[in-house]
Amino acid sequence: MRESNELKDEFLAITAHEFRTPLTIILAHSQMMARLLRRIPNLDLNTASRLDESISSVETQTRQLTNIVNTFLEVTRLNRGQITLAREIIDMEELIAESVNNHRTTSTLHAISYTIESAKRAYIVNGDKARLLQIFANLLQNAIKYSPPEGVITVTLKQMSNGEGQSMVEVSIQDQGIGIPKDAQSRLFERFYRAPNIAGGQTRGVGLGLYIVAEFLRMHSGTIRVESRGIPGEGSRFIFTLPLLQDEEMRS
Ligand SMILES: Nc1ncnc2c1ncn2[C@@H]1O[C@H](COP(=O)(O)OP(=O)(O)O)[C@@H](O)[C@H]1O
Ligand SMILES: [Mg+2]
The missing domain is CATH 3.30.565.10 (Histidine kinase-like ATPase, C-terminal domain)
Structure with missing residues (x-):
């Protein structure tokens, strides 16, 4: 039991560090695509709204994944005694x-x-x-x-x-x-x-x-x-x- 928790902790620490940068980049790009979409001239309404939906979905899911990764990061910090409280x-x-x-x-x-x-x-x-x-x-x-x-x-x-x-x-x-x-x-x-x-x-x-x-x-x-x-x-x-x-x- 203890061993399996230690393995999970190790996995958390790796995930927390390796996933953060790509997630930040995905989020930034999806926000940029949303802005660019509004600048495309003569785009028919149907295509525009479908693209808009897809981009928002990427954004929402990326935020959810970022929340999970942030949880992993907090637990990694707790395990290592690295959390100091603001007051x-x-x-x-x-x-x-x-x-x-x-x-x-x-x-x-x-x-x-x-x-x-x-x-x-x-x-x-x-x-x-x-x-x-x-x-x-x-x-x-x-x-x-x-x-x-x-x-x-x-x-x-x-x-x-x-x-x-x-x-x-x-x-x-x-x-x-x-x-x-x-x-x-x-x-x-x-x-x-x-x-x-x-x-x-x-x-x-x-x-x-x-x-x-x-x-x-x-x-x-x-x-x-x-x-x-x-x-x-x-x-x-x-x-x-x-x-x-x-x-x-x-x-x-
Ligand atoms: N309000 C609740 N009602 C019923 N079970 C709960 C509730 N809150 C927590 N639990 C139980 O406690 C466990 C641990 O909760 P938590 O640490 O938040 O993990 P998670 O929600 O990711 O499973 C849950 O898996 C669930 O079994
Ligand atoms: Mg919960």
């Missing part, structure tokens, strides 16, 4: 609202509902914005991927204490999807692990999303856990926490 003051409510809205356009079928439990103050954290967005996006994308199209996804934010006097923001993402068997739950955050699909369907993936989520949270002194009874349709809930910035820390 800035972030309003989690804004960050999540932004991400939810981006996903609404990519998943028009899912009803993503979004509630914020009344708080006396804003949920401000000190963290790496790109990485915090990645954490939330990976969880939301899973909720979308492992739920039926009409499933409701509920995102909740609230404040809690971690038991050591530290105030935390708790973000929960609840879906109505296939759920996760109890005996698979402890392994979900391992890299490359994918749970047996209890609904019997097939979904694509490499099993790195939750590993990245857990590692990024650990680097931010946060936590993650999952709750699911493993009953299809009852869904899963992923809950993560991050330390809230205290008022006095914000002033200093």
Whole structure:
């Protein structure tokens, strides 16, 4: 098992480095073709629209592949301890609202509902914005991927204490999807692990999303856990926490 993960890690590292340059070049050329297309005189409408569709399809697929390669690169960096976090003051409510809205356009079928439990103050954290967005996006994308199209996804934010006097923001993402068997739950955050699909369907993936989520949270002194009874349709809930910035820390 360990050996096979090491082989996969090696493959990731090679892919991450070798694929990036060609992908950047393909993307640049497809963008140039789209621009040139508009300059071709006397092109009939039908041909123009078909070419336009082909070029956009190349562009979309290249972006998807680039996302996968970027995931490989992040995992390679995590394995080698090469990630350093940027630190800035972030309003989690804004960050999540932004991400939810981006996903609404990519998943028009899912009803993503979004509630914020009344708080006396804003949920401000000190963290790496790109990485915090990645954490939330990976969880939301899973909720979308492992739920039926009409499933409701509920995102909740609230404040809690971690038991050591530290105030935390708790973000929960609840879906109505296939759920996760109890005996698979402890392994979900391992890299490359994918749970047996209890609904019997097939979904694509490499099993790195939750590993990245857990590692990024650990680097931010946060936590993650999952709750699911493993009953299809009852869904899963992923809950993560991050330390809230205290008022006095914000002033200093
Ligand atoms: N919301 C969810 N509902 C059901 N299963 C999930 C959910 N999120 C994650 N999983 C399970 O956890 C596994 C690991 O997730 P992840 O690391 O994001 O990898 P991937 O999505 O590429 O398979 C998934 O393969 C799936 O079995
Ligand atoms: Mg995933």
